[in-house]
Amino acid sequence: MPPHPLLDAGFIDALEPYLEEVGTVFHAFREQDSGCVSFGVAVGSERWFVKGATESEAAVSLRRAVKIHAAVQHSVIVPLQHAFDIAGGLALVYPWVDGVVLYHPTLSRHGGRAAPDSPMARFRRLPLPVVLQALDKILDAHLAVERAGLLAVDFYDGCMLYDFDAHSMVLCDLDEYRPGPFLLDAERLPGSRRFMAPEEFVKGSTIDVRTTVFVLGRALRLLLDAGDEEQGWRGSPSQLAVVGRATTRDPAHRYASVDALMQAWHAVSAAD
Numbered sequence: 724m725p726p727h728p729l730l731d732a733g734f735i736d737a738l739e740p741y742l743e744e745v746g747t748v749f750h751a752f753r754e755q756d757s758g759c760v761s762f763g764v765a766v767g768s769e770r771w772f773v774k775g776a777t778e779s780e781a782a783v784s785l786r787r788a789v790k791i792h793a794a795v796q797h798s799v800i801v802p803l804q805h806a807f808d809i810a811g812g813l814a815l816v817y818p819w820v821d822g823v824v825l826y827h828p829t830l831s832r833h834g835g836r837a838a839p840d841s842p843m844a845r846f847r848r849l850p851l852p853v854v855l856q857a858l859d860k861i862l863d864a865h866l867a868v869e870r871a872g873l874l875a876v877d878f879y880d881g882c883m884l885y886d887f888d889a890h891s892m893v894l895c896d897l898d899e900y901r902p903g904p905f906l907l908d909a910e911r912l913p914g915s916r917r918f919m920a921p922e923e924f925v926k927g928s929t930i931d932v933r934t935t936v937f938v939l940g941r942a943l944r945l946l947l948d949a950g951d952e953e954q955g956w957r958g959s960p961s962q963l964a965v966v967g968r969a970t971t972r973d974p975a976h977r978y979a980s981v982d983a984l985m986q987a988w989h990a991v992s993a994a995d
């Protein structure tokens with residue numbers, strides 16, 4: 724078999740010209756906050772997502788992603804297929820996943836989740852069982868994350884790739900996930916404030932699995948609402964109580980693990 728132009732790629736000087744040479748670039752993501760530039764590339768009948776970083780901070784997060792994917796694989800987490808060096812950094816190769824992220828901030832545009840035609844608003848209009856199934860997938864993927872000894876960092880609706888035709892939920896961009904627990908040695912962690920736990924903003928605080936529990940509780944809260952103002956809860960009162968405990972300010976009062984959160988969630992969902 725001849726070497727595959729992406730899966731067997733070694734050092735490449737310039738990513739985009741290379742991708743144009745070996746395939747057809749059908750999409751480019753140039754406007755990301757991360758500083759990475761990513762491409763949808765067709766090679767024959769295959770479609771790939773190639774994410775590249777040419778400056779050091781972005782490359783650090785892609786090197787972190789390589790370790791994350793080595794530690795955890797799950798059907799809901801888009802699988803990393805290959806990584807290769809490029810001038811100044813690194814490129815990661817993933818299968819292309821159909822769908823849209825529920826939220827897509829770019830360098831020039833943030834917000835817009837409330838707009839009726841936004842992916843998030845569309846998701847919030849889906850039938851309840853469909854939403855609950857997608858939430859289960861998110862929880863289940865994070866059970867695997869927990870079992871791998873990893874913590875969710877920078878998890879938000881921008882990581883949730885949803886296919887409105889197939890109703891499938893896939894998670895991408897887990898580049899900031901880290902082994903834990905750890906002490907926060909910066910003023911804050913990267914992430915979306917709407918999802919982040921209070922301790923993620925306190926230098927010196929302990930970031931552990933209860934931080935992940937909080938973030939997942941926020942995902943449940945925000946995805947199971949009819950609107951963007953958290954005024955239209957679609958779940959049951961007992962489901963809301965589980966969310967309340969998951970998102971308690973004091974980590975000591977939250978569920979002690981993703982496993983415990985999931986058990987509580989499934990127990991009330993079955994009872995309702």
Ligand SMILES: Nc1ncnc2c1ncn2[C@@H]1O[C@H](COP(=O)(O)OP(=O)(O)OP(=O)(O)O)[C@@H](O)[C@H]1O
Pocket residue numbers: 752755756757758759760761772774801817818819820821823824827828881884895896898
């Ligand atoms: N495997 C994939 N298949 C198809 N599209 C993808 C895939 N992974 C990510 N995307 C799309 O590419 C966009 C950018 O990817 P990603 O979020 O990994 O980049 P990023 O540079 O880390 O962006 P950000 O600064 O928002 O974190 C995502 O918002 C999503 O729309």
Ligand SMILES: [Mg+2]
Pocket residue numbers: 757896898
């Ligand atoms: Mg990112």
